[in-house]
Amino acid sequence: MGTLVARWLVVPLLVLSLGLLLIFNLLLQTRWCRGWLEHKLEKRSRFDWTVESLSWTPWTGIQVRDITARPSGRDRHLASRALCRADIDTRIYWSSLLRGKVALREVRFRRAELAIPLELLALLPEEEAVPQKALQPAKPAPGPEGVPGVQPDGKNRARPRVRAPVKKEVPISRPFRVIIDRCGLVLYSSKNQGKSGLVLRGLRAELPLQGGDASGWVQCDGFDFGGYSIGSSWRSRVEWKSPVLIMPPTEFVWEGLPTRVEGSLRMMGSPRFLATVEVPDGPVQMNRVPMVPWPEASLKAGSVQMQGTLRGALTSLGSWRGNLVLKAAGLALTGTGKEERVGFEEGRLMAGMRNGIFQVLDARLHSEQLSFLGNGVLLPDGRVRGVIRVVADQDNASVITRFANGAMWTGGWTRSWLAPLDTPDRYYRDLELKGTVNGAVINTGRNGENLEVSQAWKRMMSFVRNEAREAGQGVATVLEDQPLTP
Secondary structure, three states, X not given: OHHHHHHHHHHHHHHHHHHHXXXXXXXXXXXXXXXXXXXXXXXXXXXXXXXXEEEEEOOOEEEEEEEEEEEOHHHHHHOOOOOEEEEEEEEEOHXXXXXXXXXXXXXXXXXXXXXXXXXXXXXXXXXXXOOOOOOOOOOOOEOOOOOEOEOOOOOEOOOOOOOOOOOOOOOOOOOEEEEEEEXXXXXXXXXHOOOEEEEEEEEEEEEEEEOOOEEEEEEEOEEEEOOEEEEOXXXXXXXXXXXXXXXXXXXXXXXXXXXXXXXXXXXXOOOEEEXXXXXXXXXXXXXXXXXXXXXXXXXXXXXXXXXXXXXXXXXXXXXXXXXXXXXXXXXXXXXXXXXXXXXXXXXXXXXXXXXXXXXXEEEEEEOOOEEEEEEEEEOOOOEEEEEEEEEEOHHHHHHHHHHHHHXXXXXXXXXXXXXXXXXXXXXXXEEEEXXXXXXXXXXXXXXXXXXXXXXXXXXXXXXXXXXXXXXOOOHHHHHHHOOOOO
């Protein structure tokens, strides 16, 4: 009899539970509930938030669909796209909620798209200075002769016994993870109609950020810059050792370069990060040169060495500090048949970052016949300024002039695109770069007229391909097989 009654009670309870769940989700879908969540998010940031859908189930947690963030107030004009679009699933600890506290268990980002304008990065608050108090042991007042502990009456007083401080055990918080199913990240300048600059494709991760020791991983499909691929996919494991998330040394081959990276993120107060990258000294063979317009090109070097570091507070661009040093020797750019086309005795790049400003201090490719020398600066708001000096002997100057005319860089025919240098039989041209990171112009015209860098790149690619098609040869042989005189 009791079993029969229990069965009859289960059905009404199940129906009641489903009914309450339905009613609760209908309430969450109302404009008032979604507006309440948007208001809470806006109070914790300086962004405007829009939530299209809000729901909850016991087995999936809180589901937020089509959540969008945009700059608000005076910063609204800085972004030509939404800062964030995503679907978010949040799981909490129900036992904590019964005690009136919200404790997150897991946050999962689905179909997330982040588009961050460099102009907005420049407005990130500076890192707050933490007052440093001198922690020195209290010294007893000196006696008449400067002897500690001796009183004016000449009698020694017993020193107070110092007790060792009692170490309090810090309770380990409950585990919390951030899971990224698939995310795209774009850095761009809004001054150039929101065209993409640096793009990180297909970011996926499982990151433990709280609780006891745990493992996770991070992976991405690659990097693009200016519409060109500059890096292939990679994956690394991460380790959580409270309060630090550590990416242990990870080795992979990037376009023929054996690369080693490691880093850490300290999740205490203002999150602070440290990242290092290293390419050990040794010979290198790159079968594909990133951002070079012809796929047949490859690069080999007798030796390449690189070291770089970057550190700072994650949310304060002005606190970022970094250095990058790259040295190479015996460089040779080869073509379809692996013949040497352009060679350089040495190459060097020295760069640094301070106060949110990235500066190329010295960049050069040097040989007796052809050299490129340059430096430049990238400001936090995306503005860029630099100069590249081209120095060539007479034969190379003739080839470069023909190339500039054919690619329509000059805006019309010119007898010589380079000017004589004081050094005998040497010619040079200073190319000045200015504008924004993805909307820069360069003075390629015969009289110094500016041309957008992206347009100059497209014209160069078109010229090389047309020459190769007309000659019926490989792209790399075209530039050398048709020498001209000025």
